[in-house]
Amino acid sequence: MASSCSSEWRVRAGRLRERWERLQEGRGGGDAALLKAFTALQRLEAACAESADHPSCLGLYSQALLDITYFEENCLVDEEFPGDDSLQKVRELIEMLSEPESLAGGDHQQNVVLDVEVEECLQWRRGALLYMYCHTVGERERWQLRDPGAFHQCLQDGVQYLLKMLHTRNPVQLDDKVSFQDVNTAALLEKGIFSDVHMLALMYCGEMCYWALRYCRDAEPPSPHTGDPHFKDIGEKVLDTYVGACEGPLRGQGWSTQNAKKILQYLKDEAV
Known part of the structure; x- marks a missing residue:
């Protein structure tokens, strides 16, 4: 063997x-x-x-x-x-x-x-690659997509990879046995945010959910796909987490919420 x-x-x-x-x-x-x-x-x-x-x-x-x-x-x-x-x-x-x-x-x-770091990196790299592809092609085509079905599939896959990356490690449960001198670090770990890459993953995921709902609503995936993400619910959840981190533990650290809040408003206004 x-x-x-x-x-x-x-x-x-x-x-x-x-x-x-x-x-x-x-x-x-x-x-x-x-x-x-x-x-x-x-x-x-x-x-x-x-x-x-x-x-x-x-x-x-x-x-x-x-x-x-x-x-x-x-x-x-x-x-x-x-x-x-x-x-x-x-x-x-x-x-x-x-x-x-x-x-x-x-x-x-x-x-x-x-290894957990390798697993996270593999998920992140796939999700981020699809994000960059969709962002570049969408902007180049001014969101008048030539192949909305394939684009929609890329968004589905990208969101799923980023969600898996974000859930590779469990949030830290703070109790009497686990304490941190830095309360901001503790607050981030409790939200499952372990690095800047996790923050980017939250934002990327939210943007991809927005693109799917705004530009691919009528697109049919090129092949049957099980476990499709619920873009509205996922987008709201990840962006709420992102904004909460930016305005809380990461306040003053250079993270912008302007685009995230615009997207959040769009998602919250969307009919179910």
């Missing part, structure tokens, strides 16, 4: 190495993200050579994957998702970023769980 598992990881590491080399030979020479990815690849390849266990290889593979796709995502964002194939490229990256979860839940003798 160990030999078979090791062989599988060597194949995966080889595919990542080939992808890294194509990017490096193209336009990525000397890029900091690719240099970081190279270090992660070396650690993964060393672990494969030593026939390391599945959890160790999964952690190293996830990190190498995150570093390599980060470079590709940045290129798409910087170039504003050019060409008619940009959505296909986005979907390919999302598929790659979904692989560690699949591998963690695969048929293995031991229960494998991704």
Whole structure:
């Protein structure tokens, strides 16, 4: 079993190495993200050579994957998702970023769980990538969407990834056994806000709910999709949390509520 598992990881590491080399030979020479990815690849390849266990290889593979796709995502964002194939490229990256979860839940003798920070990052990266794609395309097309069905699907998926990211860790329950000297930090943790990225996820999620209701109300998803998010309810909840944090524990820290409040008013005025 160990030999078979090791062989599988060597194949995966080889595919990542080939992808890294194509990017490096193209336009990525000397890029900091690719240099970081190279270090992660070396650690993964060393672990494969030593026939390391599945959890160790999964952690190293996830990190190498995150570093390599980060470079590709940045290129798409910087170039504003050019060409008619940009959505296909986005979907390919999302598929790659979904692989560690699949591998963690695969048929293995031991229960494998991704590190919580890795899990959060995988969810965040997929949700944020879809947010940036929808924002860029929506603005470029002045929200007269050429393919509202595909756009709607991107919003659905993006909201779900961001919600999963926000719920990867449970809020801290404050009681007599858990206390913080900084009351503002305690208030944020109690709301499930552990970093600036969590604040961005709340805002991104709210905006995507708004776009879905305002610009895609009549759009039919290209394929049946179960578990569709309730955009109005989700949007109100995440933006209420965002505004409450900005005007409470994060007051004076540079977080703006202007757009969030406009969107909230729109959502609250919407008929159910």
